[in-house]
Amino acid sequence: MSEEHSDTAMEKAPLLQVRDLKKYFPVRKGLFNRHVADVKAIDGVTFDLYANETLGVVGESGCGKTTLGRTILRLIEPTEGSAHFEGQDIFGMDRKRLRDLRSDIQIIFQDPYSSLNPRQTIGNIIGDALELHGLVTGDARFERAKELLERVGLQGSYINRYPHEFSGGQRQRIGIARAVALKPKFIVCDEAVSALDVSVQAQVLNLLEDLQKELELSYLFIAHDLAVVRHIADRVAVMYLGRIVELSDCDDLFDQPLHPYTQALLSAIPQPDPTKERNRILLPGDVPSPMAPPSGCHFHNRCPLAMERCRHEAPGLVELRKGHWASCHLYDDEAQPVEAIRIGGREVPLPASECSADDTMSVDTHETEAPFEGNLLDDDLEMFDGSSEGDPQPLEIPPILGDKPGMILGPFGEIIDPEDSYLDLSDAPSLETLTGMTPADLQKSTVERIGIVEPEPETDSFTNADDTADLPALQKKPKERVSLDETDSFKTLATVDEDEPT
């Protein structure tokens, strides 16, 4: 997948080539430290990074994005795979060559509070690296440290201060000064702005962009904030449970998200615009444990468009549009370049053979049994993601659904009995609000859970804050819904009218 990443970069050889990178953390337990399982933090990641380019890496906690950054720097030893920086094999280097390489590859950490040694002055924190690599020695390193501090927008006189005297934003600037001190070619920014307030975040983002222009840097920009990534990245890789599920030019990814996970992720971002119609795709449950990821496509147990095939066969990363890779079986039979198959967007023609009643169940009852028990401490989890929110627990769904077809799965994986009395309360969120379906639909079969409410068109009256007169009219508007048509043996998805008895 190295041919054409983007028009500008296609001629050049990639600065960094990562091929089928894997990092498994062994889980041991019992008296003899038996190796019982692996946490598959990265499970076969392949990408190229070009000079002067920013590759954003996004995904939820526990998807392996932090481990990816650290494995490339060999702060963590890889299990399998290769990474080449300017043609040199990073994983085959001895310690001395690795140290030389680290002047070209640097990292900016997430937490500006724990990444600076509290007992060292700023001058030493920045200057030590310069001395170690033999760039400048003696007092000259303080002069250079001063220049660097001024470059990142701090006063040069700060070199004699200690980290605790600085605010979070200032510390992050110090971290950046330390990273660029050795004039690297490539910096891993691991959630570099996540801990900052928006105004400070904007300052640091601008600084990173200025430095990139000035020093011709490449960034691997790891973040969970998609708005930030959109702002800074040229290309974006979306990760889910240790794999890249989509890799694309930034604009194409946000305009045409191909993978259902990317679509859900994008739709979940709160938009700072109260007039905007929300059309949020709620995924049930949490990210499953990387210790026992679902078979086949890792996303299939949360995917509203999952097919039988997704359970058994892991989709490969395929170039579906120019410069836009995705790994999803939905596009297997599509002529390329494909148009995004949206969750609830246009009709999704599912092949009859691959669509059984079970498939549309969002949660697989067999594969999400909680494997999380015993000795795996929170610390172990932090190894594959810096956040303590690393999510070890998959959703546990009791097999009750099979016996009682009247029950349905709610948006959070909870079981909703349509006959439950609390649903009758007038104030309660109606079943329709929760699921986008009428109780009658729900009774029929769990198959119809793909029911979807189409976005209502934007209305001008919404822009006027005082104008509420039009609201009832809007509410009455019949909603269109896509649901599986039973009479057609689930072969096609039909658009049905809300008021029409189905």
Added chain:
Amino acid sequence: MTRLTRSCDNRQAVSVTDPNSLAILEIEDLKTYFYTDIGVARAVDGISFSIGKGETVGVVGESGCGKSVTAMSIIGLIPKPPGEIVGGAIHFGGRDLTKISEKELRKVRGNSISMIFQEPMSSLNPVYTVGDQIIEGILVHQDLHPREARALAIEMLKKVGIPAAESRVDEYPHQMSGGMRQRVMIAMALASEPLLLIADEPTTALDVTIQAQILELINGLQKEAGMSVLLITHDLGVVAETCDRVVVMYAGKVAEMADVRTLFSKPSHPYTGALFRSLPDISSRESELATIPGMVPSAFEFPEGCRFRARCGYATDICTQEPPLVEIAPQHQVACHHHQKAAAEQLRTLAGDQS
């Protein structure tokens, strides 16, 4: 799998009525100071706002603006010493919460006012099961048999969407994921059917897909129970999607207060406008982000006059005098000498019009 279509109309219905007439909580000139060895931190320095019944009020601002101290003052959790409510009143249920005794306050706290904290791991006791912790709260505030309390706890867990609640109730917090722990916190907070829920950055520690679940959950439960919510957050996206009214705080004071649509379309305080401009836009890629120079001044040394003036592009000599909070439109209050100029320049073209 579910798709929710949420529009603003259902939220708007609440705030068109005058919130003051139905206010369940009224904060009047609240001042909470911290007396420390190095000086007095005026964390909250004279703020007033009210929360109507069934209304969601958002409090936004950068770190150090006094958002969390406001919440802690309402619920009476200011550590004393060094903290102290030195002035003002918090009217709730016909009483002033700053004047009543600790014993009476305990009846209010966790009962008619509940709170959800930012970090669900550190707010749950790791050595008790989640069931025990929910049941304890129920038994303190409600006259129920332990068996009934347990049934109620299970019911609450079901309500917040915890699968297999009957068995999950006996699990410990570490066995749950971040999103589930936050749901347990919500279940605990709502078990007493509070009139007011204070949510202090309830989704900040969570991933966006989990955040979406939790926000929908709070929203749904709020509608069901007719509860009021005070939502403290720094995420303007969350505010836009969940709140009816917004209070923008800066350096311990209210900078601007308006209903959510007015605030987002016509931010009239330079600080509000600057906050919006520094947000990266997900729908397009702009060249450079606007920034606010400098940072929030320390609570030990708030400047005289307008506290934003050192970072403000509109600042003139008059800003050395403290600007009063004036009503520039119904329910839209701003504390800025230059609000007319700022409002005119900061009129935002909302994305709804563009696309």
